[in-house]
Amino acid sequence: MNDEASPVKGLLISPIRSGTVIDHITAGEALNVLKILGITGSTTESLSVATNVASHRMEKKDIVKIENRELRKEEVDRIALIAPQAKINIIREYLVVEKKGVEIPKILRGVVRCPNPGCITNTNEPVESTFEVLEKGLHCLYCDWWIKTDIAGHII
């Protein structure tokens, strides 16, 4: 690593005082990660997003930093659907106080929308979408439909 490269690297991964850093996100999925966490363009949270960062482990990766918010395990586990290698770092006073991986949850409630327009979860009934996560994809527990591709595109 030469000196010239250091400032650039420092810019991309500049430290935050407290909050959450989600590292090793699958390249290109950072915006979907924000969507999963319910962070939209109108959010008041202070965010940094870096995409397609060079990584030794993954070749390219995305990084998301959210200041002043510590994500709960249930929140970050949803991220595993689209970024199974993601690592969560909880930061307090510039120190990493907790590091955790993501685990794919067995059941997803209210996370993805069922593609079947006739599914009860797409009617006016107050029924939350519920999918079981299986090897083959996501399986709707109400109407038996499957989501096997573009999971991110179905996220509510």
Ligand SMILES: [Zn+2]
């Ligand atoms: Zn359904």
